[in-house]
Amino acid sequence: MNIEVKDVSCKIGEVEILKDINFSLKSGSFSAIVGPNGAGKSTLIKIMLGLLKQDCSTGKILYDGIKVEEVNKSRHWLGYVPQNYSFDRSLPITLDEFYKITCALKDGDKYDEILNSLNLLKLKKHIMGGLSGGEIQRALIAYNLFHNKRVLFLDEPTSAIDIEGEALVYSILNNLNKVDKINIIIISHDIDAVLKSVDTVICLNKTIHCVGGACDILEGNMIQQFFEGHRGLYKHHGGCIHHHD
Amino acid sequence: MIEILLMPFALKALLASSLISVICAWSGIFVTIKRMAYFSESISHSSLAGIAIALWIGFDPSIFLVFFSALMAGLIALVAQSSITSRDSVIGIIHATVMSAGIILLSFLRGGNTDIARYLFGDVLAVTNTDLYLCAALFIFASAYLAVFSKTHTLTSLTPELAKLNGINVKKYDFTLMILLALIISVSVKIAGAILVTALLIIPPNAAKNISLSYNSFVRLSIISGLLCSISGVLASIFFDFPTGPAIVLVNAIFYFLSLFMRNILKIAI
Structure with a gap:
């Protein structure tokens, strides 16, 4: 699905959160939005999801030429895994019940298959409040898959999980992108992990500083220049993997 | 002793409290999940103002309250959604305003004290046919609504952004x-x-939450405990001549503390 972000700006009161954001993402892309804290990354994806339109933003978001408002109203293509999924952890609801209540499940085999692919099958009867951060992230990815989302946004998907869990999440996302052709857009501070997986990088700090192929940006030293003032966030890299169309 | 239960006032009381307790316990699931206890408290306290107005204009308070409470809820929702004031604060402001107006209005009323006491503390033993019809109509309407929209409300409670x-x-x-x-x-x-x-x-769902290991059992246990506690409260009220409302609430509270004890004994850890 082709995604276009046109002239997006966002102000809350007199504070400018985002200014003149313009970029487009190709169908089937795996993209990362990188930038320091307070750069407007989470705001940008909420605007791209159509969740903040009335509050602060101007501009247009188009998915295959269709406005995001229309997409949310009738097509429901957009999936989202928030950074902090806050819910009442004392609520006695099993993962299985959560899906049966919140998703219109029809195909029983596909249900177990998706849960298995996300290492969630054995957790089906567990109470959601007892799941770890990584398990909740995967549970929300499964929620989006049950709704047949075509674009999946993830806000810091690996911030609350260990290295092993992080590798699992990236391997799942790679699989969804390559096999199921789902557009994936993630926010991450972990540049090394991002560059190994994504094909497009958007450097954001209130405005767009660079957009392009992960390797082009890395090899052209653009990302180093972008993070010049934020050295703590970018220390080293292990190279990138060239993605071919 | 048993014959007393076959008397019309006792049958009406048992029927009305059963219908109401089931609906309260069922809808209370969402009061608990969405943390709306303060909203519920405000609507119930503000109903005093509604009763005062009804008595003032000579209208049946039971029927008048239905419209008055719906108006209150609409006002809270409207102000909360169209201002930057938080919902909690809006509820507090409207609650205090309406209560104050109600208390001033009540101070002008003479001879209405008996009615006011009934509405303050409840008197299911004095349920009229009109009250019973209202309870039955509410039970049918609310049950139908919850049966159809429970899943959607659960979804909007658990994942509002994903629901959008x-x-x-x-x-x-x-x-x-x-x-x-x-x-x-x-x-x-x-x-x-x-x-x-x-x-x-709030008591039946929170008691059920203490000892449930699934959402299904949470909902069922909430409704069953609400119903049984309500019937027990009415029976206690009839046989021991307790005030009915407090008797129902005390039985519910006993069940809540029992569930808390059971949770610790069973070591339910969520």
Whole structure:
């Protein structure tokens, strides 16, 4: 699905959160939005999801030429895994019940298959409040898959999980992108992990500083220049993997 | 002793409290998940102002309260959605305003004290045919609504942002839930009283939550415990001549503390 972000700006009161954001993402892309804290990354994806339109933003978001408002109203293509999924952890609801209540499940085999692919099958009867951060992230990815989302946004998907869990999440996302052709857009501070997986990088700090192929940006030293003032966030890299169309 | 239960006032009391307790315990699930206890408390307390107005203009308070409470809920939703004031603060402001107006109005009323006491603390033993019809109508309407929209309300409670992405108008559902709760409270005031009615909404689900290991059992146990506690309270009220509303609430509270004890004994760890 082709995604276009046109002239997006966002102000809350007199504070400018985002200014003149313009970029487009190709169908089937795996993209990362990188930038320091307070750069407007989470705001940008909420605007791209159509969740903040009335509050602060101007501009247009188009998915295959269709406005995001229309997409949310009738097509429901957009999936989202928030950074902090806050819910009442004392609520006695099993993962299985959560899906049966919140998703219109029809195909029983596909249900177990998706849960298995996300290492969630054995957790089906567990109470959601007892799941770890990584398990909740995967549970929300499964929620989006049950709704047949075509674009999946993830806000810091690996911030609350260990290295092993992080590798699992990236391997799942790679699989969804390559096999199921789902557009994936993630926010991450972990540049090394991002560059190994994504094909497009958007450097954001209130405005767009660079957009392009992960390797082009890395090899052209653009990302180093972008993070010049934020050295703590970018220390080293292990190279990138060239993605071919 | 048993014959007393076959008398019309006892049958009406048992029937009315059963209908109300089931609906309160069922809708109370969402009061618990969405943390709407303060909203419920405000609507029930503000009903005193509604009763005062009804008595002032000579209208049946039971029927008048239904419209008054729905209006209150609508006002809270409207102000909360169209201002930067938080919902909690809006509820506090409107609650205090309406209560103050109600108390001033009550101070002008003479000879209405008996009615006021009934609405303050509940008097299910004095349930009239009109009250019973209202309870039955509410039971049918609220049961049908909850049967159809329970899943959507659970979704909007657990994942409001994800619900929006699936085309669900979360604000609209929040508003309809507030109106439904207002209607339930307005009819239940006659049973448990304005002071205590919130207990029927929050105690059964929270007791059930303590000892449930699934959402299904949580909902079922909430409804069953609400119903049994309510019947026990009415029976205690009839046989021991206790005030009915407080008797129902005390039985519910005993069950809640029992569930808390059982949770610790069974070491349910969520």
